[in-house]
Amino acid sequence: MSAYKITEHKYDMVVVGAGGAGLRATFGLAQKGLQTVCLTKVFPTRSHTVAAQGGISAALGNMGEDDWRYHFYDTIKGSDWLGDQDAIEYMCREAIPAIIELEHYGVPFSRTEDGKIYQRPFGGMTTKYGEGPSAQRTCAAADRTGHAMLHTLYQQSLAHNARFMIEYFALDLIFDEEGVCRGVLALDMAEGSLHLFRAHGVVLATGGYGRAYFSATSAHTCTGDGGGLVMRAGLPVQDMEFVQFHPTGIYGAGCLITEGVRGEGGILRNSNGERFMERYAPHYKDLASRDVVSRSMTVEIREGRGVGEHKDHILLDLTHLGPEVINEKLPGIAESAHIFAGVDVTKQPIPVLPTVHYNMGGIPTNFYGEVVRKQGDDPDAVVPGLYAIGEAACVSVHGANR
Template identity: 90%
Template structure:
């Protein structure tokens, strides 16, 4: 005779699934507001795929010359071939400036100019005056920007008493009769036990699904778990056909070569030597 699986229950104000840059920022922000917050992650937080982000983060600080968030806005819309959500792009470009300052204050060791300001490097497609000049807009911590951000946000989350459940694999969302999400069912991969996390809200920050493709620069953890949970719960998803393919990497192995190589002057050629 079989018996039901034992399920251990936990209760928090908020649950965050995923501990990359987005998940850790959400965890830190919720905990900072005084909410009891748990973060579930299937890998140790500083091993999340944000660690592969080397090149940096763009924000129109203007530390290396004239710049404006509106120029950044234009470049991003143009770079999306006018398919991007312009309201979202406007918000991102405008708020990128205080977001970088916030990360600096939290402890991210950004590379500096000789006079102590955050150094900004040039990257492809970045212009001033709506395509007329070249902008240096990307803020970086050497070639380990994602690594630095993960360590900083993880430390800040711990300092604000967030609870981490590491190597817990989220299985499904818990929905109530009204269609509201009230928690997550997860598997403790070390012990094989089931855990039910009840909460007033759930944040999914589970990354992409690059490993659906044969060759990808995504980590092997990028398997679309959050999207699968959302679909099984009957929640709508949008723009899933837009997958970022990094233009430089080692074919087959999936090793990423930073976009910074092109920002520093590297060029791409095909098998005929053509740019």
């Protein structure tokens, strides 16, 4: 018998985490008629997806020629050829109807003049399997895409009567004698009380572990909680060595400056005022893949061409874009740069530095989202009743780089 009072709850499904992946799972399960509860450390619309700026990619072809197969090729190449190609094919093909689905749910995407979803270029996006011009593939809601998605999915979850337990911290997974995951033990952080959530299945959508690093674009809630849950249960994690550094975190703060800034025409410059990416990636320049740009910036700094008193960062210049473009397409960036760097982006460049941004590793799953582990001769034995999605999971569609 426990020495602590534990309050029990019974649901069909428990979702841990209320970011983009967690809310989509919560909404989807509730829509199918399952009694669903979502446990979250913070109010759902404060989850880290709210900080996603530049957009979400799908080969809609609204801004020029594109094809999901080009997206497929770019993703495999961007993963340093280490991504699971079956999972990548599925993701890139299904991204198109997924975006249309989000639009129908109410995500207020920015629009082209003829009313289509606006798409901007991001690094590493090509056409003709790398032989053609850059693709404009990233569907955007100005520079607050995550904010728009998160609020829409939360509203849809409420509309389908999903239950939210806010400021609850998941402590341990619960398994039965057959090894089936049957629920979660959680702490009510407001009261300090323990709660046992019994269910037929558990979905882990706890995000990444960026805050394991000193400087990260991640919110302070991104502490790898899902990985901790599965490791305490004796289950493995995968590819934890693959950590993406985003080229443009605000120097000294780590706050993200979206790749969309460079997609709209922003330029990286060294202490000589040189657009140095022309030397490292002559074709794609500032829109080379994130790992290429981050390494190039690091080389510039190490060779003495950094800026500032200690020559330890780089400048991101968007002054040439003009106030009209900035205010229409990058209003959040202008605000972030003013708050965290004291910069008026219409007149001054933003000081930036490569910063931990995304964790490719996580809880190993198949592309159904089922958690897997090695069992006997089967390297992909399913852990019944346990699922992982989003950044917490590792399928792996990202390989060594996203």
